[in-house]
Amino acid sequence: MATASVAFKSREDHRKQIELEEARKAGLAPAEVDEDGKEINPHIPQYMSSAPWYLNAEKPSLKHQRKWKSDPNYTKSWYDRGAKVFQAEKYRKGACHNCGAMTHAAKSCVERPRKVGAKWTNIHIAPDEKIETIELDYDGKRDRWNGYDPSSYTHVVERYEARDAARRKHVKEQQLKKLEEKNGNQNAEDGVNDVDNDEDDLRVDEAKVDESKQMDFAKVEKRVRTTGGGSTGTVRNLRIREDTAKYLLNLDVNSAHYDPKTRSMREDPLPDADPNEKFYEGDNQYRNSGQALEFKHLNIHAWEAFEKGQDIHMQAAPSQAELLYKNHKVIKDKLKTRTKDTIMEKYGNAASEEEIPRELLLGQSERQVEYDRAGRIIKGQETVLPRSKYEEDVLINNHTTVWGSWWKDHQWGYKCCKQMIRNSYCTGAAGIKAAEAATDLMKANIDRKEATKEAPAPVEEKQLATWGTEVPEDLILDEKLLAEALRKEDERKREVKDERKRKYNVSWNDEVTAEDMEAYRMKKVHHDDPMKDFLH
Known part of the structure; x- marks a missing residue:
């Protein structure tokens, strides 16, 4: 462990060293002692307990892990609470106006504010407090237990001991009370024997308790009281090793699922087994009980x-x-x-009341009741219909029937006039005929619209003969219009030749007449025509 020797060890010596370390960890062997006589915790890893080679450590020690840069002037002393330095007899200049102490001002005084301060009364002068300045390092400023008095924890220990003593006393009284009740129910001889047996059971036998504790452990060895001495055995809340593990009760892969991470098995692994013989019925049994x-x-x-x-x-x-x-x-x-x-x-309570006399149950009456062959009542016991809390058979607005006597198209109405409005006035048979006529007229209009569905009128498109049309045979041209079209065509060609002189706002008409088309054909030059030079 903490040895610093790096000398060669044989295989046997190495094995003995490993066994010794395991025994120290288990608490079966005393811990290793350093050069100062302090025990070294066997659970400290070797890379921490072994000193570096350049320190030349001859004996096991943990000094290389301790803080070597320490301030010699640093002290762990704390404030001396309640200490007084000097008790003055009269008020001094610059002292507290309230209590008369020189160590603080009036606004920092923690005593009860006096009606007349010590500055004016010059009596009951408070002593001067002891002012200390303690310089703490980084860890000291953040130490939660800095200044704690360990002796004050004695009160906590005493309180817990008193609680445990009261608990033991209460348990003892309850056990004695049960014994007294048991003695009162039996005769004298049996009672004496039972008291003796119960008193024997109540006695705390340390040897028996130790034996009962050792029953749950496969191997319990005597521990050594040392640093990191290991546990005292197996944890008590685990199962006994002789019992079958719950995941081995049913080896069928389709049985209850076992989660190894949480060690839980919700369902019953043996649902078909006898409940009286099963000691484990799944974890769900604890969810619906207790x-x-x-x-x-x-x-x-x-x-x-x-x-x-x-x-x-x-x-x-x-x-x-x-x-x-x-x-x-x-x-x-x-x-x-x-x-x-x-x-x-x-x-009343029929269960607690007295029974009705038999004379009344089998009594006779003068009421005549007739039955049929099936045993049903024909006459003598008519069923009385319960009367509604709402008004019934109330006729309003000249109606001869009530509202709700007519139903049509998921609407209620009056049967006398077949109107669907609640506050309408009754129109009788004339109203029915008028409603039917209006309905027939509406249906006729719908049928007429469906029958005479006219196609939308075709839009007359304006034929623009910009790209030319076929010349009909019976075409008659106006000579004046043709001459005018020829003149315009000549002007258009002159404008095309001199585009720079063309005005910006040009009036343009895209409606081409037959005369315009004829003038265009007459003025057009056909480059493939061999007689093109003789046309003009």
């Missing part, structure tokens, strides 16, 4: 109360939520009891 079910109801109550606007949260304030749930249950039980008492007072 306080788990009560905790579930508590969560549901907290959710419902929060939804209704009450400031309650199960995780933020569990004690408050539990107290509100208890109060809710008490109030709910009171309401149930009050409701039950009210019903009992109003209707």
